Amino acid sequence: MTEATPQQPQAGLDAAVSGGEALIGMATLGKTAAALALILVIILVAAFVLRRWGLPHQRHGRHLRVVGSTAVGTKERVVIVEVEGTWLVLGVGAGQVSKLHDMPAPEEPRKPSSSNGAGFEAGDSFGTRFAKAVRHNASLGRGGKP
Incomplete structure (x- = not known):
């Protein structure tokens, strides 16, 4: 052992x-x-x-407001900017901004047309717009008028 x-x-x-x-x-x-x-x-x-x-949060551009914009090319846009009661129409593209036109700002901004082809209103929420689009597409599928 x-x-x-x-x-x-x-x-x-x-x-x-x-x-x-x-x-x-x-x-x-x-x-x-x-x-x-x-x-x-x-x-x-x-x-x-x-x-x-x-x-x-503090907004640095309190006196500057973009009213609207639209693309006119792949890199070019036309932008309407409100600065102290004046609307400036600017051409923006390729690192360059050009003033195209200026005019006094209207009292109230223009609202888009009341509805488009599917019946959307300007202030509708996403859910409302979605429901209207579904109804619109369902009526098209049943042979309804557009």
Whole structure:
């Protein structure tokens, strides 16, 4: 029979301690990763809430308002800008802005025509416009008039 030497229990104890240290190291690493993930989630939720609520922010162009614009080419646009009671018609394209015309701003901005071919009103919400489009397309499918 072999006798247990005093070194064998010590070797087993050393192995258990080193395994426990590795386990403690992994637990610490997991806690750190979880804390970082929680911080990222808090930042993303805060950004979403701030964007959703639309916090008031200072507008640098308080005296400048874009009334409307339309594309006239791939990189060219005609833009109507209101500046202190005057409408400026600007041509914008290729890193250049040119004044095309100016005129006094009307008392109330012109509203688009009351409806287009599908019956959309100017101030309709997306849901209202979608419902009207579905009804319009359904009537076309049943042989109804456009």
